[in-house]
Amino acid sequence: MTGSALRVTLADAIVWAVETLRDASETPRLDAEVLLAHTLGWSRARVLSRLEEPFTDESLHQFRTLILRRAAREPVAYLVGRKEFYGLEFVVDRRVLVPRPETETLVDAALEWAKHRPAPLVIADIGTGSGCIAVALAVHLPQAHIYAIDLSRDALAVARQNVIRHHVDASVTLLNGDLLAPLPQPVDLLVSNPPYTVLNEVDPGVRMHEPHLALDGGSDGLAVYRRLFAAAPSALRPGGALMLEIGATQARAVVDLARQAFPEAVIRVRQDLAGRDRVVICFSD
Incomplete structure (x- = not known):
């Protein structure tokens, strides 16, 4: 031009x-x-x-x-510095993964489960990134307390902006650490959108610009799921639930891991609006 x-x-x-x-x-x-x-x-x-x-x-x-x-191929969200998720606007930049609409399926599942549970609930969002899941849950579950955990201090700085932006700093505690390790207590609900891609198969624009820590699921995309399932049983209160976002082709593999970790649990797979498998849900006994 x-x-x-x-x-x-x-x-x-x-x-x-x-x-x-x-x-x-x-x-x-x-x-x-x-x-x-x-x-x-x-x-x-x-x-x-x-x-x-x-x-x-x-x-x-x-x-x-x-x-x-x-x-x-830099994401539009990074160029404008914001992204809408679950009807809320979030600050985003290269320190965090851009929130995706399919992740709203995870929030839907968590809110539906919470409706049938006595308040106040304690929830943990593992790998919180921008904080979009934790903040959306906090806005819609004002009596809950939510631990939002991330290994990246840079990501937590962005999450803090969003927690303050949406006035949920009294109900969201940000913790730095690896997966469930920083949790100070067992919780009623564990939610996570963990890294589940095989990095060399990711769209080039995503791979070039978005944080690899939030994308790389190892050689088969399941590395972080294995670690989550190993730690989750001792982190859940009796009658609690675990909800994990998955890639569209990962349901069978993640369900198998869930059955190994929770042999007595009811396990379900929830589809997103496009009809793709998107969330594995474990209802513990």
């Missing part, structure tokens, strides 16, 4: 951006509109209603920079 910014309209910029992003994104038009709205500090609706307006030099430069970063 060249020439004087005074001759470049917002519509012109979107056309250029869509063409630039065509090979890097499955949603080039949406990405262009979101990044243009972010550049201007407008809503997308306002952008779309004023497409014939000209760019300023400064805004044009900022937009071009963002589009080129997106063309290098």
